[in-house]
Amino acid sequence: MLHTNKRLIDLYFQSDSCVRCGRCTTVCPTYRVTRREPMIARGRIWLARQFVEGRMGLSSTLKLYNDSCLGCQACRAVCPPKIKVDELAAEVKQTIQGRLGHTLEDKMILKACSHPQSFRYLVGTLDMSRRMGTTRLLPKKLRQKFRIFPQPPPSTFMDWLKLQKTRDTAGRLKIGYFPGCLTNSIFPGIGMAVLEVLKRQGIQVVAPPAVLCCGQPHRAAGELTESRRFAVATMNFFLGQGVDFVVTSCPACGYSLREYATDFRDDPIWRERAERFADKCRDIIEYLVDDAGLSVGPEALPGITVTYHDSCHLNRHLGITAQPRALLVALPGARYAEMPRADWCCGAAGSYSFKHPDIALKILAQKTEDAMSIRPHVVAAGCPSCLMQLGYGSRIFDGNFDVRHPVELLAATFDHTWNRW
Numbered sequence: 001m002l003h004t005n006k007r008l009i010d011l012y013f014q015s016d017s018c019v020r021c022g023r024c025t026t027v028c029p030t031y032r033v034t035r036r037e038p039m040i041a042r043g044r045i046w047l048a049r050q051f052v053e054g055r056m057g058l059s060s061t062l063k064l065y066n067d068s069c070l071g072c073q074a075c076r077a078v079c080p081p082k083i084k085v086d087e088l089a090a091e092v093k094q095t096i097q098g099r100l101g102h103t104l105e106d107k108m109i110l111k112a113c114s115h116p117q118s119f120r121y122l123v124g125t126l127d128m129s130r131r132m133g134t135t136r137l138l139p140k141k142l143r144q145k146f147r148i149f150p151q152p153p154p155s156t157f158m159d160w161l162k163l164q165k166t167r168d169t170a171g172r173l174k175i176g177y178f179p180g181c182l183t184n185s186i187f188p189g190i191g192m193a194v195l196e197v198l199k200r201q202g203i204q205v206v207a208p209p210a211v212l213c214c215g216q217p218h219r220a221a222g223e224l225t226e227s228r229r230f231a232v233a234t235m236n237f238f239l240g241q242g243v244d245f246v247v248t249s250c251p252a253c254g255y256s257l258r259e260y261a262t263d264f265r266d267d268p269i270w271r272e273r274a275e276r277f278a279d280k281c282r283d284i285i286e287y288l289v290d291d292a293g294l295s296v297g298p299e300a301l302p303g304i305t306v307t308y309h310d311s312c313h314l315n316r317h318l319g320i321t322a323q324p325r326a327l328l329v330a331l332p333g334a335r336y337a338e339m340p341r342a343d344w345c346c347g348a349a350g351s352y353s354f355k356h357p358d359i360a361l362k363i364l365a366q367k368t369e370d371a372m373s374i375r376p377h378v379v380a381a382g383c384p385s386c387l388m389q390l391g392y393g394s395r396i397f398d399g400n401f402d403v404r405h406p407v408e409l410l411a412a413t414f415d416h417t418w419n420r421w
C-alpha cells in the first residue's frame with residue numbers, strides 16, 4: 001500500500017466488498033454508451049485498487065477511465081454492498097492531481113469559479129466570436145467544447161437585481177437566495193422566477209450584492225483553503241442578514257452549502273455557525289413544496305406537455321424527486337408525462353460535458369431521445385447545468401423542446417405576461 005490519504009484508504013477497503021455481480025452494468029451511463037468494462041463501477045474499482053496497491057502508475061488509461069466517472073451515484077442504488085465508487089474515483093483523481101498538479105483546463109475552470117463574474121465575460125466573448133465567425137479558427141476540440149454554451153441573455157441576474165427597488169421590503173419571513181454562477185450568467189430567468197414566487201407569498205428576499213461561489217469546484221479539486229474562503233463569505237453574508245432560510249435553485253450549490261457543516265466539523269470557531277447555516281439551506285422546489293405548502297397561481301399554461309429530468313444532485317445527493325413532480329403535475333392547463341429513464345444522468349455533471357465532450361455527447365444523445373419519445377414542449381429540470389446540457393441536446397438533435405426550471409413554470413401561473421421563459 002503506497003498511499004497515506006486516509007479517505008482513499010478507507011474507500012479502498014470498502015471496495016473490497018465488490019462481489020463482481022455486474023449489477024452496475026444496468027445503470028451506468030458511461031457503460032451504456034461505451035460498453036467497456038473499465039467504464040462501469042466494477043472496472044473503476046479494479047483500476048483504483050491497482051493504483052492504490054502500486055501495481056499501476058499514473059497512466060493516461062487510468063486517468064481516462066477514472067476521471068470519466070460522472071459521479072452520478074446510479075451504481076450505488078443497485079450495488080449490494082453500496083460501494084461509493086463515485087467518491088473512490090474522486091479521491092483517486094485528487095491524488096493524481098496532487099502529484100501532477102492541475103491541468104490548464106482545470107486551472108481555467110477554478111479561476112473562472114473564483115471570480116464568478118468572469119464567467120459572464122467568457123460566455124459573452126464566445127457569443128461575439130460566434131457571431132463574427134472567428135470561432136472556426138479555434139482548434140476542433142475547443143470548438144466542440146464551447147458549442148454547449150447558449151446565446152447569453154441581455155443581462156445577468158445580478159445586473160437585473162440591482163435595478164429592482166422592492167427587494168428590501170419587509171415580509172412575514174426573510175429568505176436568503178443564493179443564485180450561483182450559471183443562474184447569474186446564463187439563466188437569469190430562474191433567479192427572477194424565484195423572487196417572483198417568493199414575493200407572491202409575502203416573503204422578504206435578500207441576495208448577496210455580488211454573485212458568490214459555493215466552493216464546490218475548489219473542494220472537488222482539493223483546494224480546501226479556497227473553498228473554505230468562499231464558505232466563510234457565504235455564511236457571513238446570510239447569517240449576518242438574519243435569514244430564516246437560504247434557498248438555492250442550483251442543487252450542486254445547494255449540496256455544497258449543506259456540506260459546510262462537514263467542512264468545518266473539526267473547527268472549534270466555525271463548527272456551530274456552519275451547522276446552523278446548513279440547517280437553514282433548502283432547494284427552492286423543496287422549500288416551495290415541503291416548507292411553504294405548494295401554492296400555484298390561477299393562470300393556465302394550456303396545451304403544454306411537460307416532462308421532467310432528474311438532476312443527479314437533486315435526486316441522489318439531496319433526495320428530492322417527488323417535490324418537482326408534484327409541482328409540475330399541479331400546473332394548471334399543462335399535461336405532465338414521465339419520460340423513460342428520467343433519473344439517468346444527462347452528461348452535464350458540473351464541468352464534465354466540457355472536460356469529456358465526446359462521452360457527454362453520447363450520453364446526451366440518449367437522454368434527448370428518451371425525452372423526445374414523449375414529444376414534450378418543455379423539458380423541466382431543477383439544475384441549471386442540466387438545463388444547459390438539455391438545451392444543447394434540443395439544438396443539435398432537433399429536439400424542438402424548450403428547457404425550463406420548474407420554478408419558472410410556476411412563476412408563469414401567477415402572471416400570464418411573465419415572458420422570461
Ligand code: SF4
Pocket residue numbers: 017018019020021022023024025041042045078079080081082083
Ligand atoms: S454492483 Fe457493486 S458489487 Fe456488483 S459488480 Fe458493481 S460495484 Fe461490484
Ligand code: SF4
Pocket residue numbers: 027028029030031039040041044068069070071072073074075076085086
Ligand atoms: S457514479 Fe455513475 S458514472 Fe460513475 S461508475 Fe457509478 S454509475 Fe457509472
